[in-house]
Amino acid sequence: MNFDVISLFPAMFSSPIGESILGKALERGLISFEAHNLRDWATGRHQVTDDAPYGGGNGMLLKPEPVFAAVEEIRSRRPASKVVMLTPQGKRFDQREASELASCDGLIFLCGRYEGFDERIRQNLVDLEYSIGDYVLTGGELGAMVMIDAVSRLLPGVLGGRDSACADSFSDGLLEHPHYTRPAEFRGMSVPEILLSGDHGRIARWRREQQLERTLARRPDLLDSAPLSDEDRRFLDGLKQSGGASRL
Numbered sequence: 001m002n003f004d005v006i007s008l009f010p011a012m013f014s015s016p017i018g019e020s021i022l023g024k025a026l027e028r029g030l031i032s033f034e035a036h037n038l039r040d041w042a043t044g045r046h047q048v049t050d051d052a053p054y055g056g057g058n059g060m061l062l063k064p065e066p067v068f069a070a071v072e073e074i075r076s077r078r079p080a081s082k083v084v085m086l087t088p089q090g091k092r093f094d095q096r097e098a099s100e101l102a103s104c105d106g107l108i109f110l111c112g113r114y115e116g117f118d119e120r121i122r123q124n125l126v127d128l129e130y131s132i133g134d135y136v137l138t139g140g141e142l143g144a145m146v147m148i149d150a151v152s153r154l155l156p157g158v159l160g161g162r163d164s165a166c167a168d169s170f171s172d173g174l175l176e177h178p179h180y181t182r183p184a185e186f187r188g189m190s191v192p193e194i195l196l197s198g199d200h201g202r203i204a205r206w207r208r209e210q211q212l213e214r215t216l217a218r219r220p221d222l223l224d225s226a227p228l229s230d231e232d233r234r235f236l237d238g239l240k241q242s243g244g245a246s247r248l
């Protein structure tokens with residue numbers, strides 16, 4: 001998959017995309033990535049990219065001319081890519097959106113700064129508009145990085161087979177159970193005995209119950225859409241009756 005980003009701060013992307021798993025994916029040719037500086041498409045001696053809003057008001061907006069020029073040039077090189085705009089008003093990005101985007105040939109991210117974009121950009125240039133959550137950032141760059149990370153790890157070969165994307169939290173609609181590694185006792189804190197028992201059936205059931213209890217305590221909204229067995233439902237009913245699932 002090809003990722004292009006258009007930003008006033010293209011240097012922000014180098015570590016998150018260059019290191020670790022995404023860095024390996026780049027080296028292996030599983031993804032490509034290019035950060036473009038919007039200023040390169042701005043004309044005039046000062047290469048201005050922003051201007052004040054018509055009708056008055058606070059803050060500055062990204063001007064249409066450099067954004068149209070940048071998107072049109074990059075899209076001509078990557079005709080199959082979708083143009084994604086990052087704004088606080090966009091559709092909330094979640095794991096389902098990540099899976100859907102993972103089947104695209106390429107994505108061109110348009111990262112805003114200032115108060116946002118001239119509306120003609122949204123209406124004529126953009127295929128998809130996303131927010132990454134209900135908090136205020138200083139621009140779209142971190143949003144684009146979050147999306148590139150979440151989409152890339154779903155692509156074939158990006159994660160090792162051992163740590164594949166289908167076994168993780170949210171794929172079964174629940175939060176994860178707790179994990180432990182050696183030593184079995186650390187500063188008086190011990191690993192739950194069942195995990196040392198070697199009884200894989202009981203361990204699987206314990207882990208499932210931990211997932212259910214933790215999800216009930218922290219994210220009960222997820223239980224509405226998680227696929228649950230009759231046994232899961234009985235366990236949850238028992239928890240709710242005893243007022244359990246508090247400190248998980």
Ligand code: 9D3
Pocket residue numbers: 086087088112113114115116130131132133134135136137138139140141143
């Ligand atoms: C005064 C109204 N503000 C909207 C809440 C203006 C404004 C604030 C921050 C406009 C743009 C921004 C910069 N944020 C993004 O570009 C952004 C963002 C975010 O702030 N939160 C979550 N997801 C995203 S994606 C892009």
